[in-house]
Amino acid sequence: MSQIELKSVDYCYSLGEGRSIKALKNLSFSIEKGQFVTLAGMNGSGKSTLAKLLNGLFLPSLGEVLIDGVSTKDENSTFEIRRKAGMVFQNPDNQMVATIIEDDVAFGPENIGLPREEIIERVDYALKAVDMDEFRTRTASKLSGGQKQRVAIAGVLAIRPEILILDEATSMLDPKGRREVMGIAKKLNEQGITVINITHNMEEAVLSDRIIVLRKGRIAIDAPPKDAFASGLIEACGLSLPPVLQLAENLKKDGFEFDNQILFEDELAEGVCRQLN
Numbered sequence: 701m702s703q704i705e706l707k708s709v710d711y712c713y714s715l716g717e718g719r720s721i722k723a724l725k726n727l728s729f730s731i732e733k734g735q736f737v738t739l740a741g742m743n744g745s746g747k748s749t750l751a752k753l754l755n756g757l758f759l760p761s762l763g764e765v766l767i768d769g770v771s772t773k774d775e776n777s778t779f780e781i782r783r784k785a786g787m788v789f790q791n792p793d794n795q796m797v798a799t800i801i802e803d804d805v806a807f808g809p810e811n812i813g814l815p816r817e818e819i820i821e822r823v824d825y826a827l828k829a830v831d832m833d834e835f836r837t838r839t840a841s842k843l844s845g846g847q848k849q850r851v852a853i854a855g856v857l858a859i860r861p862e863i864l865i866l867d868e869a870t871s872m873l874d875p876k877g878r879r880e881v882m883g884i885a886k887k888l889n890e891q892g893i894t895v896i897n898i899t900h901n902m903e904e905a906v907l908s909d910r911i912i913v914l915r916k917g918r919i920a921i922d923a924p925p926k927d928a929f930a931s932g933l934i935e936a937c938g939l940s941l942p943p944v945l946q947l948a949e950n951l952k953k954d955g956f957e958f959d960n961q962i963l964f965e966d967e968l969a970e971g972v973c974r975q976l977n
């Protein structure tokens with residue numbers, strides 16, 4: 701059984717007066733436990749809507765979303781599904797509920813009524829997991845954007861999720877903050893947490909096992925990064941290839957040849973060096 705399964709899912713937003721807009725159209729796919737998935741697509745393609753369907757915040761208008769085989773429509777499982785799939789959003793300043801960092805991370809476990817010792821243990825674990833332990837008694841306002849997003853991830857981790865959904869969580873960060881957050885996501889994934897990273901940034905996508913690209917509410921690409929980049933469809937979906945691949949493409953026009961689809965800088969450097977000698 702897949703951890704996440706969508707069966708012919710439509711999602712419609714009601715616009716009032718009987719009008720509606722269909723944001724997701726007949727989506728069917730599954731995600732296995734422990735996968736690192738990039739979910740990409742232009743603005744308005746349906747990414748955030750899909751994310752909210754995965755943690756039961758939205759229910760499908762048609763079809764079904766199953767988490768570990770249980771439909772998000774099953775009212776008895778709403779709480780469990782929200783716990784399983786934790787979300788971090790775009791704006792680092794909108795996600796803090798407390799001034800002091802450890803209080804912020806404790807908010808989730810306190811809210812579900814866990815005993816004091818358990819809360820302390822979870823806050824401890826979560827702050828260490830995002831490398832923010834040394835900041836625990838500081839105020840959030842003094843942190844960088846990347847650090848704030850790491851605290852937001854800690855807040856989700858304190859609920860012990862099995863799926864971490866990052867909805868453009870790096871889009872307001874500088875390159876350093878971006879790298880910090882992606883580094884943490886990768887580490888958590890290696891520890892077994894399924895990661896769904898929503899992004900426009902195809903450099904982040906090279907870290908993932910799989911890229912799903914939405915176009916107008918449908919799946920346009922669903923492939924490992926190398927195949928997705930080689931498909932020629934990335935640009936047609938309004939996205940840009942990572943700079944390393946763009947450089948490789950330009951070098952090919954200048955007569956360089958590469959055996960395999962280039963994904964990382966060191967692969968490109970190695971290929972170029974070989975041909976210069």
Ligand code: ADP
Nearest residue numbers: 713721723741742743744745746747748749750
């Ligand atoms: P993305 O996250 O990829 O930018 P969204 O999931 O936010 O896309 O939006 C998908 C589509 O649904 C868009 O056409 C958007 O305008 C529409 N939409 C999103 N939220 C609402 C809403 N609350 N009410 C009406 N339409 C919405």
Ligand code: MG
Nearest residue numbers: 747748749868
């Ligand atoms: Mg969005």
